[in-house]
Amino acid sequence: xxxxxxxxxxxxxxxxxxxxxxxxxxxxxxxxxxxxxxxxxxxxxxxxxxxxxxxxxxxxxxxxxxxxxxxxxxxxxxxxxxxxxxxxxxxxxxxxxxxxxxxxxxxxxxxxxxxxxxxxxxxxxxxxxxxxxxxxxxxxxxxxxxxxxxxxxxxxxxxxxxxxxxxxxxxxxxxxxxxxxxxxxxxxxxxxxxxxxxxxxxxxxxxxxxxxxxxxxxxxxxxxxxxxxxxxxxxxxxxxxxxxxxxxxxxxxxxxxxxxxxxxxxxxxxxxxxxxxxxxxxxxxxxxxxxxxxxxxxxxxxxxxxxxxxxxxxxxxxxxxxxxxxxxxxxxxxxxxxxxxxxxxxxxxxxxxxxxxxxxxxxxx
Numbered sequence: 001x002x003x004x005x006x007x008x009x010x011x012x013x014x015x016x017x018x019x020x021x022x023x024x025x026x027x028x029x030x031x032x033x034x035x036x037x038x039x040x041x042x043x044x045x046x047x048x049x050x051x052x053x054x055x056x057x058x059x060x061x062x063x064x065x066x067x068x069x070x071x072x073x074x075x076x077x078x079x080x081x082x083x084x085x086x087x088x089x090x091x092x093x094x095x096x097x098x099x100x101x102x103x104x105x106x107x108x109x110x111x112x113x114x115x116x117x118x119x120x121x122x123x124x125x126x127x128x129x130x131x132x133x134x135x136x137x138x139x140x141x142x143x144x145x146x147x148x149x150x151x152x153x154x155x156x157x158x159x160x161x162x163x164x165x166x167x168x169x170x171x172x173x174x175x176x177x178x179x180x181x182x183x184x185x186x187x188x189x190x191x192x193x194x195x196x197x198x199x200x201x202x203x204x205x206x207x208x209x210x211x212x213x214x215x216x217x218x219x220x221x222x223x224x225x226x227x228x229x230x231x232x233x234x235x236x237x238x239x240x241x242x243x244x245x246x247x248x249x250x251x252x253x254x255x256x257x258x259x260x261x262x263x264x265x266x267x268x269x270x271x272x273x274x275x276x277x278x279x280x281x282x283x284x285x286x287x288x289x290x291x292x293x294x295x296x297x298x299x300x301x302x303x304x305x306x307x308x309x310x311x312x313x314x315x316x317x318x319x320x321x322x323x324x325x326x327x328x329x330x331x332x333x334x335x336x337x338x339x340x341x342x343x344x345x346x347x348x349x350x351x352x353x354x355x356x357x358x359x360x361x362x363x364x365x
Contacts, residue, residue: 039069041090046199046225051227063268072095084111097271098119103124107128109133113133120132127283135282136283138266138293139292142324145180146295147256149309150298151178151181153306158186160219163205164222169350172354173352179356183358206231213232221241225244227247230242233254234255248299253301257299259293261292285350288318325338326343327339331356331357332357332359
């Protein structure tokens with residue numbers, strides 16, 4: 001998959017002119033939205049019971065319902081023109097706020113948004129914005145760092161596997177943060193990566209996990225929406241770090257913890273801004289301190305002393321005394337990429353395209 005530019009860039013394609021007056025007239029009126037008139041639509045790449053990414057987003061939708069906000073959703077939408085159709089279907093259902101939740105939905109979101117300048121849109125994990133389109137994501141790399149501490153404390157072989165989805169910066173920075181967390185408590189450990197080029201394909205992801213386990217990895221991590229890697233770890237008597245939602249029942253003998261998104265934090269804030277009349281297009285990217293991401297509770301599968309180390313690191317991340325991507329940082333060849341004491345900028349982290357030392361595997365071109 002094509003790598004994304006930095007978060008600070010607003011691509012020219014995102015600055016779409018409003019040229020279709022007829023479509024504009026079909027949008028909402030200029031009157032401010034209220035709880036009674038707002039209706040929020042969600043476009044999901046998976047299903048709401050996937051025990052992963054889509055289920056996590058849907059928890060945010062349910063939080064809006066609890067506020068008395070009407071919602072609708074379309075699930076299992078492919079990252080192609082099906083997204084455009086889903087957005088239009090939600091508008092036909094009366095939705096005047098639309099959230100599209102996967103990276104590949106970006107351009108389709110911008111296309112429809114240009115025709116409906118009086119509606120509100122936000123796209124998850126992308127980098128293109130417009131006057132009526134925001135972007136949003138969570139600094140889940142912070143929680144990945146904490147989960148790396150748990151993995152680094154647990155491994156006996158000093159070999160940790162990572163089943164990775166798409167070779168885009170979102171996934172790469174997560175692998176790097178996880179590895180830095182591992183190294184903070186176990187400098188001898190390595191993290192080996194296999195790419196699946198999937199977001200949700202349990203069979204492919206399980207096979208990748210088994211390949212890593214057969215190489216001697218005794219802890220598995222993942223960046224996918226299924227629990228297949230966790231199940232594979234349990235079958236092999238190994239341990240696992242989940243992702244997106246708590247899944248201790250999927251592989252109870254293996255599951256240790258998981259980096260989590262708390263999408264309700266953004267959705268409630270964004271809809272409230274619309275109701276307050278204070279909404280404006282933005283690039284929302286928040287972390288532990290804002291409650292946008294978290295680490296799941298540690299299970300009894302974690303090594304003794306893990307909780308104390310995780311709690312200490314979490315407190316430092318939240319008070320700013322620990323910044324995950326602070327130099328010295330070396331790449332896989334041992335070349336210094338970030339000098340000692342230098343903090344990578346948000347844009348540099350967002351656009352990360354290289355692996356830190358300690359990661360085994362490569363970033364496809």
